[in-house]
Amino acid sequence: MTWINDTTERHNRKLAQRFPLLADQLDVIGAWTPEKVLEDERRTVRRLMEPMKILSLGWGVQSFTLAAMVALGELEPIDVALHADTTHEANGTYNFARNLTSWLEARGVNVVTVSDAQPLAIIGSAKTDIPAFTVTGSRSGGMLRRQCTGSWKIAPMRKWLQAHRECRPVEQWIGISLDEVQRMKDSDVKYITHRWPLIEKRMTRNDCITWLNRHRLPIPPKSACVFCPFHDMAAWREMQRNGDDDWQKAIEVDEAIRTVRPPYDLFLHPARIPLAEVDFSTAEERGQLRLWNEECSGICGV
Numbered sequence: 280m281t282w283i284n285d286t287t288e289r290h291n292r293k294l295a296q297r298f299p300l301l302a303d304q305l306d307v308i309g310a311w312t313p314e315k316v317l318e319d320e321r322r323t324v325r326r327l328m329e330p331m332k333i334l335s336l337g338w339g340v341q342s343f344t345l346a347a348m349v350a351l352g353e354l355e356p357i358d359v360a361l362h363a364d365t366t367h368e369a370n371g372t373y374n375f376a377r378n379l380t381s382w383l384e385a386r387g388v389n390v391v392t393v394s395d396a397q398p399l400a401i402i403g404s405a406k407t408d409i410p411a412f413t414v415t416g417s418r419s420g421g422m423l424r425r426q427c428t429g430s431w432k433i434a435p436m437r438k439w440l441q442a443h444r445e446c447r448p449v450e451q452w453i454g455i456s457l458d459e460v461q462r463m464k465d466s467d468v469k470y471i472t473h474r475w476p477l478i479e480k481r482m483t484r485n486d487c488i489t490w491l492n493r494h495r496l497p498i499p500p501k502s503a504c505v506f507c508p509f510h511d512m513a514a515w516r517e518m519q520r521n522g523d524d525d526w527q528k529a530i531e532v533d534e535a536i537r538t539v540r541p542p543y544d545l546f547l548h549p550a551r552i553p554l555a556e557v558d559f560s561t562a563e564e565r566g567q568l569r570l571w572n573e574e575c576s577g578i579c580g581v
């Protein structure tokens with residue numbers, strides 16, 4: 280090895296004397312000793328073996344808490360906080376994301392947004408991907424299969440990962456808290472391993488809020504598409520009371536889907552009546568299931 284290094288250096292010195300303009304480049308070549316080449320290759324192999332760490336950033340309480348913990352050094356660094364934007368989140372979520380992205384990035388959290396959005400015209404058609412409530416003549420009903428999480432969130436995130444992971448395995452952090460443990464699910468692809476740092480820390484959603492308050496950080500609104508049939512009564516009521524374009528958009532989708540899948544009528548609300556007619560102050564609120572806990576895969580709403 281020493282003989283090879285000496286020979287390379289001697290050879291480069293001679294070339295540098297003959298071609299002074301190439302001297303800089305020859306310095307670089309001279310630095311490529313066999314030991315260094317081996318070390319570079321070892322480093323490359325180590326990098327390829329190390330998982331790429333990503334956080335699924337939905338901009339809700341739990342995933343934002345994780346991002347903020349990374350930003351403040353309470354969790355180890357990640358490669359990227361990846362947000363799959365459905366383009367149908369509430370205005371409050373977009374405002375929050377706008378305000379806090381630069382705060383995260385200034386503290387070393389790389390925020391990337393991907394999107395494979397579906398326009399309202401398709402959501403309100405027979406091709407709808409949302410899990411709308413169904414009703415037939417007898418008024419007993421079920422729900423359509425939920426395809427939106429897969430198409431609007433999981434698919435664009437995986438497309439981005441495949442383009443950027445350079446064959447590395449992926450460790451995907453998901454912001455599921457201790458009070459939602461039933462939503463934990465293993466990944467359905469080999470190259471991704473799910474990790475739930477809030478479960479490891481035994482933190483509930485309320486613990487996240489306490490943590491954010493302690494660090495004087497704002498509390499994000501619940502993240503979800505404005506027309507999501509998994510909204511609980513409180514979310515619908517708040518949207519109705521605000522009466523802004525989020526509510527109008529939800530009403531629009533509710534009306535548009537009604538008859539697109541005969542013989543069923545479709546509704547956004549589990550009462551299976553038009554959203555505009557739901558009485559959000561009735562006793563039904565007390566009996567309504569928390570559908571996020573029952574149905575969601577863990578990508579939406581965190």
Ligand code: SF4
Nearest residue numbers: 427428503504507579
């Ligand atoms: S928030 Fe609701 S409507 Fe939006 S992608 Fe998730 S499950 Fe579907």
